[in-house]
Amino acid sequence: MITPEEIVGEEWASWYRLSPQERWRESEKLWQVYFYLGGSLDTQPDTQSPFFDPEASSAGAAHGRSGVRILRRSRV
Amino acid sequence: MGGQACVFYGAAEFSRDTDLAMFASSDNLARLSKSLKDLQAEVIAVPPFEARYLRKGHAVHFRCNHAEALGMRVDVMTKMRGVASFPKLWTRRTTLEIDGSTIELMGLPDLVRAKKTQRDKDWPMIRRLVEVNYFANRETPTKDQIRFWFLELRTPQLLIELAGQHRISGQLFQQRPLLKALKLEDESLLAKLLIEEEEKERQADRHYWIPLKKELETLRHARISQTKP
Numbered sequence: 306m307i308t309p310e311e312i313v314g315e316e317w318a319s320w321y322r323l324s325p326q327e328r329w330r331e332s333e334k335l336w337q338v339y340f341y342l343g344g345s346l347d348t349q350p351d352t353q354s355p356f357f358d359p360e361a362s363s364a365g366a367a368h369g370r371s372g373v374r375i376l377r378r379s380r381v
Numbered sequence: 382m383g384g385q386a387c388v389f390y391g392a393a394e395f396s397r398d399t400d401l402a403m404f405a406s407s408d409n410l411a412r413l414s415k416s417l418k419d420l421q422a423e424v425i426a427v428p429p430f431e432a433r434y435l436r437k438g439h440a441v442h443f444r445c446n447h448a449e450a451l452g453m454r455v456d457v458m459t460k461m462r463g464v465a466s467f468p469k470l471w472t473r474r475t476t477l478e479i480d481g482s483t484i485e486l487m488g489l490p491d492l493v494r495a496k497k498t499q500r501d502k503d504w505p506m507i508r509r510l511v512e513v514n515y516f517a518n519r520e521t522p523t524k525d526q527i528r529f530w531f532l533e534l535r536t537p538q539l540l541i542e543l544a545g546q547h548r549i550s551g552q553l554f555q556q557r558p559l560l561k562a563l564k565l566e567d568e569s570l571l572a573k574l575l576i577e578e579e580e581k582e583r584q585a586d587r588h589y590w591i592p593l594k595k596e597l598e599t600l601r602h603a604r605i606s607q608t609k610p
Contacts, residue, residue, distance in 0.1 A: 307542050309516050313509075321513050325389045329479060332388045346397050347444070347452040353500040355590040356440050356456070358426035358601065 383456075386486045389477065390510050398454035402487060402495075404467040405435045405459040413457065421446035422455060427600035435459040438593055462589045464494045489514060493533050499586040504579055508535040515539055522547075532557055535579075537571035 309318035323331065351357055384396020403409055410432055422443040428434035430441045440458040445451065459467060473488035487495065493510055496503040511533045518526050527547050534540045544563040554560050559574040 306519070307538055309512070312512065312536060312538060317509075321516055325477070326479075328388050329477075332385075345452050346450065347454070351500070353502070355499070355586075355594055355597075356426070356442065358442075358597070 385484075386492050387506055387510065389475070389486055390489050390492065390513060398456055400456045400458070402461070402467065402470060403435075403457060403459055404471070405432045407432070417443055417455070419447070420450055420453075420455070425454075427597050427604060429600075430457075437596070438462070438589075439597070461495050462586055463497060464491055490529050490533070497582045497586065499583045499590070504535075507533070512536055512539065515543070519543075528553065531560060535575055537568040537575065540571060541566050541568065 309321045312318075313321065320328065320331075383398065383400030385399070387396070401413075403413060410430075414430070420443075422445045424430050424441060425444045426442045428439045428441060430443075435441060435457065436459060438458075438460045440456045443455040443457070445453040445455065464470070465473075470487060470491050471485075473491060475486045475488055477484050477486065486492075489510065493507050496507045496510075511530065514526070515530050515534060522530075527543070530539075530543050531547075531549060531553050534543065540560075540563060544560075549560055549563070557578075559571065559578055562570055562574055
Protein backbone atom coordinates (compact mmCIF):
# COMPACT_ATOMS: atom_id res chain seq x y z
CA MET A 306 0.00 0.00 0.00
CA ILE A 307 1.15 3.52 -0.75
CA THR A 308 2.11 5.49 2.36
CA PRO A 309 1.17 9.14 2.92
CA GLU A 310 4.91 9.97 2.98
CA GLU A 311 5.28 8.74 -0.60
CA ILE A 312 2.57 11.11 -1.72
CA VAL A 313 2.97 14.23 0.41
CA GLY A 314 6.27 13.97 2.31
CA GLU A 315 6.87 13.58 6.03
CA GLU A 316 5.60 16.92 7.27
CA TRP A 317 2.21 16.65 5.63
CA ALA A 318 1.99 12.92 6.45
CA SER A 319 2.33 13.68 10.16
CA TRP A 320 -0.49 16.24 9.82
CA TYR A 321 -2.61 13.65 8.00
CA ARG A 322 -2.09 11.16 10.84
CA LEU A 323 -3.52 13.47 13.49
CA SER A 324 -7.13 12.97 14.51
CA PRO A 325 -9.57 15.73 13.50
CA GLN A 326 -9.61 16.96 17.11
CA GLU A 327 -5.79 17.04 17.24
CA ARG A 328 -5.66 19.02 14.00
CA TRP A 329 -8.15 21.47 15.47
CA ARG A 330 -5.99 21.94 18.55
CA GLU A 331 -2.82 22.39 16.48
CA SER A 332 -4.63 25.00 14.42
CA GLU A 333 -5.57 26.82 17.62
CA LYS A 334 -1.88 26.96 18.57
CA LEU A 335 -1.13 28.58 15.22
CA TRP A 336 -3.77 31.18 15.98
CA GLN A 337 -2.14 31.97 19.31
CA VAL A 338 1.21 32.56 17.61
CA TYR A 339 -0.46 34.62 14.91
CA PHE A 340 -2.15 36.89 17.44
CA TYR A 341 1.03 37.08 19.54
CA LEU A 342 2.81 38.44 16.47
CA GLY A 343 0.10 41.05 16.08
CA GLY A 344 -1.84 39.37 13.28
CA SER A 345 -5.26 40.72 12.47
CA LEU A 346 -8.51 38.89 11.77
CA ASP A 347 -9.10 41.03 8.72
CA THR A 348 -8.72 38.84 5.63
CA GLN A 349 -6.40 39.36 2.68
CA PRO A 350 -8.19 40.38 -0.52
CA ASP A 351 -9.03 37.27 -2.52
CA THR A 352 -8.86 38.60 -6.07
CA GLN A 353 -9.79 35.24 -7.62
CA SER A 354 -13.03 35.03 -5.71
CA PRO A 355 -16.17 36.03 -7.60
CA PHE A 356 -17.13 37.76 -4.35
CA PHE A 357 -14.07 40.02 -4.52
CA ASP A 358 -15.06 43.65 -4.18
CA PRO A 359 -12.22 46.13 -4.74
CA GLU A 360 -14.37 48.83 -3.17
CA ALA A 361 -14.91 46.94 0.09
CA SER A 362 -13.04 48.72 2.82
CA SER A 363 -10.44 47.00 4.95
CA ALA A 364 -10.66 47.30 8.71
CA GLY A 365 -6.90 47.53 9.16
CA ALA A 366 -5.24 47.02 12.50
CA ALA A 367 -7.04 48.48 15.49
CA HIS A 368 -3.90 50.29 16.62
CA GLY A 369 -3.50 51.93 13.21
CA ARG A 370 -0.32 50.21 12.10
CA SER A 371 0.49 46.98 10.38
CA GLY A 372 0.34 44.02 12.80
CA VAL A 373 3.27 42.07 11.38
CA ARG A 374 6.13 44.15 10.06
CA ILE A 375 9.15 43.04 8.06
CA LEU A 376 12.23 44.20 9.95
CA ARG A 377 14.78 42.63 7.66
CA ARG A 378 14.43 41.31 4.15
CA SER A 379 16.78 39.17 2.06
CA ARG A 380 17.87 40.37 -1.37
CA VAL A 381 15.83 37.67 -3.15
CA MET B 382 -18.11 25.28 6.11
CA GLY B 383 -14.81 26.93 5.03
CA GLY B 384 -11.29 26.94 6.40
CA GLN B 385 -12.22 25.61 9.84
CA ALA B 386 -13.93 22.62 8.24
CA CYS B 387 -10.85 22.01 6.10
CA VAL B 388 -8.65 21.88 9.20
CA PHE B 389 -10.97 19.39 10.86
CA TYR B 390 -11.08 17.11 7.81
CA GLY B 391 -7.32 17.19 7.30
CA ALA B 392 -6.27 19.87 4.89
CA ALA B 393 -4.58 22.87 6.46
CA GLU B 394 -5.83 26.33 5.83
CA PHE B 395 -5.11 29.42 7.83
CA SER B 396 -8.45 30.96 7.10
CA ARG B 397 -9.40 34.10 8.93
CA ASP B 398 -12.99 34.26 7.88
CA THR B 399 -15.96 32.17 8.95
CA ASP B 400 -18.17 30.84 6.20
CA LEU B 401 -21.74 30.01 7.17
CA ALA B 402 -24.16 28.03 5.01
CA MET B 403 -27.73 28.51 6.11
CA PHE B 404 -31.33 27.85 5.12
CA ALA B 405 -32.75 31.19 4.01
CA SER B 406 -36.01 31.14 5.97
CA SER B 407 -37.25 34.35 7.56
CA ASP B 408 -36.83 32.81 11.05
CA ASN B 409 -33.22 31.88 10.37
CA LEU B 410 -32.42 35.27 8.90
CA ALA B 411 -33.90 36.94 11.97
CA ARG B 412 -31.81 34.71 14.28
CA LEU B 413 -28.68 35.39 12.24
CA SER B 414 -29.36 39.14 12.29
CA LYS B 415 -29.54 39.03 16.07
CA SER B 416 -26.25 37.11 16.34
CA LEU B 417 -24.55 39.49 13.93
CA LYS B 418 -25.84 42.41 15.95
CA ASP B 419 -24.27 40.88 19.06
CA LEU B 420 -20.98 40.73 17.12
CA GLN B 421 -21.51 44.33 15.99
CA ALA B 422 -21.15 43.09 12.43
CA GLU B 423 -21.59 45.36 9.42
CA VAL B 424 -22.09 44.44 5.78
CA ILE B 425 -18.86 45.40 4.02
CA ALA B 426 -19.60 44.85 0.37
CA VAL B 427 -22.44 44.20 -2.00
CA PRO B 428 -24.98 42.64 -1.96
CA PRO B 429 -26.99 43.87 1.02
CA PHE B 430 -28.17 41.35 3.60
CA GLU B 431 -31.46 40.35 2.00
CA ALA B 432 -32.93 36.89 1.47
CA ARG B 433 -33.49 37.47 -2.26
CA TYR B 434 -29.74 37.85 -2.89
CA LEU B 435 -28.87 34.82 -0.80
CA ARG B 436 -31.46 32.72 -2.62
CA LYS B 437 -29.93 33.69 -5.98
CA GLY B 438 -26.54 32.32 -4.90
CA HIS B 439 -24.80 35.45 -3.67
CA ALA B 440 -22.82 35.55 -0.45
CA VAL B 441 -23.25 38.38 2.02
CA HIS B 442 -20.07 39.63 3.70
CA PHE B 443 -19.81 41.00 7.20
CA ARG B 444 -17.04 42.36 9.36
CA CYS B 445 -17.33 42.21 13.14
CA ASN B 446 -16.58 45.23 15.27
CA HIS B 447 -17.01 43.60 18.69
CA ALA B 448 -13.78 43.85 20.69
CA GLU B 449 -13.51 40.05 21.02
CA ALA B 450 -13.85 39.46 17.29
CA LEU B 451 -12.50 42.70 15.90
CA GLY B 452 -12.10 42.58 12.14
CA MET B 453 -13.35 39.00 11.82
CA ARG B 454 -15.06 38.37 8.51
CA VAL B 455 -18.24 36.32 8.32
CA ASP B 456 -19.53 35.23 4.93
CA VAL B 457 -23.08 33.91 4.72
CA MET B 458 -24.47 31.89 1.83
CA THR B 459 -27.45 29.67 1.20
CA LYS B 460 -26.82 28.29 -2.27
CA MET B 461 -23.62 27.09 -3.92
CA ARG B 462 -22.94 25.82 -7.41
CA GLY B 463 -23.16 22.05 -7.68
CA VAL B 464 -23.93 21.65 -3.98
CA ALA B 465 -27.09 20.02 -2.61
CA SER B 466 -29.89 22.06 -1.05
CA PHE B 467 -29.48 23.12 2.56
CA PRO B 468 -31.87 20.49 4.04
CA LYS B 469 -29.74 17.75 2.47
CA LEU B 470 -26.51 19.38 3.65
CA TRP B 471 -27.95 19.52 7.15
CA THR B 472 -28.76 15.79 7.25
CA ARG B 473 -25.19 14.97 6.09
CA ARG B 474 -23.37 17.38 8.40
CA THR B 475 -20.64 16.53 10.90
CA THR B 476 -21.21 17.65 14.48
CA LEU B 477 -18.32 18.18 16.83
CA GLU B 478 -17.95 19.46 20.33
CA ILE B 479 -15.03 21.68 21.20
CA ASP B 480 -14.65 22.96 24.76
CA GLY B 481 -18.36 22.50 25.43
CA SER B 482 -19.50 24.25 22.24
CA THR B 483 -21.25 22.35 19.48
CA ILE B 484 -20.06 23.12 15.97
CA GLU B 485 -21.89 21.95 12.85
CA LEU B 486 -19.63 21.38 9.83
CA MET B 487 -20.59 20.66 6.28
CA GLY B 488 -20.10 16.96 5.50
CA LEU B 489 -16.85 16.11 3.69
CA PRO B 490 -18.33 15.16 0.26
CA ASP B 491 -20.39 18.36 0.28
CA LEU B 492 -17.39 20.44 1.32
CA VAL B 493 -15.39 18.96 -1.56
CA ARG B 494 -18.22 19.87 -3.97
CA ALA B 495 -18.36 23.41 -2.57
CA LYS B 496 -14.61 23.80 -3.09
CA LYS B 497 -14.82 23.14 -6.84
CA THR B 498 -14.50 26.79 -7.75
CA GLN B 499 -12.51 28.94 -10.14
CA ARG B 500 -9.93 29.77 -7.45
CA ASP B 501 -6.42 28.23 -7.54
CA LYS B 502 -6.28 27.75 -3.79
CA ASP B 503 -9.28 25.43 -3.59
CA TRP B 504 -7.88 22.63 -5.74
CA PRO B 505 -4.87 21.56 -3.65
CA MET B 506 -7.26 21.71 -0.69
CA ILE B 507 -9.66 19.25 -2.32
CA ARG B 508 -6.80 16.88 -3.06
CA ARG B 509 -5.66 16.91 0.56
CA LEU B 510 -9.16 16.58 1.99
CA VAL B 511 -9.80 13.40 0.00
CA GLU B 512 -6.30 11.98 0.58
CA VAL B 513 -6.69 12.28 4.35
CA ASN B 514 -10.05 10.55 4.26
CA TYR B 515 -8.66 7.79 2.03
CA PHE B 516 -5.59 7.09 4.18
CA ALA B 517 -7.67 7.07 7.36
CA ASN B 518 -10.33 4.67 6.08
CA ARG B 519 -8.91 2.58 3.23
CA GLU B 520 -8.40 -0.57 5.31
CA THR B 521 -12.06 -0.92 6.29
CA PRO B 522 -14.00 1.27 3.88
CA THR B 523 -17.75 1.54 3.51
CA LYS B 524 -19.42 1.44 0.08
CA ASP B 525 -20.10 5.16 0.32
CA GLN B 526 -16.45 5.91 1.03
CA ILE B 527 -15.28 3.83 -1.94
CA ARG B 528 -17.74 5.65 -4.17
CA PHE B 529 -16.61 9.02 -2.77
CA TRP B 530 -12.94 8.21 -3.44
CA PHE B 531 -13.60 7.05 -7.00
CA LEU B 532 -15.48 10.27 -7.67
CA GLU B 533 -13.21 12.70 -5.86
CA LEU B 534 -9.63 11.46 -5.43
CA ARG B 535 -7.23 13.73 -7.30
CA THR B 536 -4.05 11.74 -6.71
CA PRO B 537 -3.14 9.45 -9.64
CA GLN B 538 -1.23 6.90 -7.53
CA LEU B 539 -4.09 6.53 -5.07
CA LEU B 540 -6.70 6.23 -7.80
CA ILE B 541 -4.68 3.37 -9.31
CA GLU B 542 -4.33 1.71 -5.90
CA LEU B 543 -8.06 2.08 -5.28
CA ALA B 544 -8.96 0.54 -8.65
CA GLY B 545 -6.66 -2.39 -7.85
CA GLN B 546 -8.72 -3.19 -4.78
CA HIS B 547 -12.30 -2.30 -5.67
CA ARG B 548 -14.50 -2.74 -8.73
CA ILE B 549 -15.78 0.39 -10.47
CA SER B 550 -19.49 0.34 -11.29
CA GLY B 551 -20.75 1.47 -14.70
CA GLN B 552 -22.56 4.43 -13.15
CA LEU B 553 -19.29 5.82 -11.80
CA PHE B 554 -17.73 5.75 -15.28
CA GLN B 555 -20.57 7.99 -16.44
CA GLN B 556 -20.12 10.39 -13.56
CA ARG B 557 -16.34 10.57 -13.92
CA PRO B 558 -15.11 9.62 -17.39
CA LEU B 559 -11.42 9.66 -16.43
CA LEU B 560 -11.98 6.47 -14.42
CA LYS B 561 -11.91 4.60 -17.76
CA ALA B 562 -8.18 5.37 -17.96
CA LEU B 563 -7.46 3.60 -14.65
CA LYS B 564 -7.04 0.22 -16.34
CA LEU B 565 -3.93 1.58 -18.13
CA GLU B 566 -2.30 2.35 -14.75
CA ASP B 567 -0.58 5.33 -16.34
CA GLU B 568 0.05 8.04 -13.71
CA SER B 569 1.08 10.69 -16.26
CA LEU B 570 -2.08 10.18 -18.29
CA LEU B 571 -4.22 10.38 -15.15
CA ALA B 572 -2.46 13.56 -14.04
CA LYS B 573 -3.25 15.11 -17.43
CA LEU B 574 -6.89 14.01 -17.26
CA LEU B 575 -7.21 15.38 -13.73
CA ILE B 576 -5.96 18.79 -14.89
CA GLU B 577 -8.50 18.74 -17.73
CA GLU B 578 -11.26 17.78 -15.29
CA GLU B 579 -10.25 20.64 -12.97
CA GLU B 580 -10.22 23.16 -15.81
CA LYS B 581 -13.71 22.04 -16.87
CA GLU B 582 -15.04 22.65 -13.34
CA ARG B 583 -13.30 26.02 -13.09
CA GLN B 584 -14.79 27.02 -16.42
CA ALA B 585 -18.25 25.92 -15.26
CA ASP B 586 -17.82 28.01 -12.10
CA ARG B 587 -16.77 31.07 -14.10
CA HIS B 588 -19.81 30.59 -16.34
CA TYR B 589 -22.13 30.19 -13.33
CA TRP B 590 -20.87 33.49 -11.91
CA ILE B 591 -21.32 35.62 -15.06
CA PRO B 592 -24.90 36.80 -14.29
CA LEU B 593 -24.19 37.02 -10.55
CA LYS B 594 -21.09 39.16 -11.14
CA LYS B 595 -23.07 41.42 -13.45
CA GLU B 596 -25.61 41.90 -10.70
CA LEU B 597 -22.85 42.66 -8.18
CA GLU B 598 -21.37 45.20 -10.57
CA THR B 599 -24.76 46.92 -10.89
CA LEU B 600 -25.12 46.99 -7.09
CA ARG B 601 -21.59 48.43 -6.73
CA HIS B 602 -22.33 51.21 -9.21
CA ALA B 603 -25.56 52.00 -7.40
CA ARG B 604 -23.69 52.14 -4.10
CA ILE B 605 -21.02 54.45 -5.53
CA SER B 606 -23.69 56.75 -6.99
CA GLN B 607 -25.42 56.90 -3.61
CA THR B 608 -22.23 57.84 -1.75
CA LYS B 609 -21.23 60.60 -4.24
CA PRO B 610 -22.37 64.08 -3.17
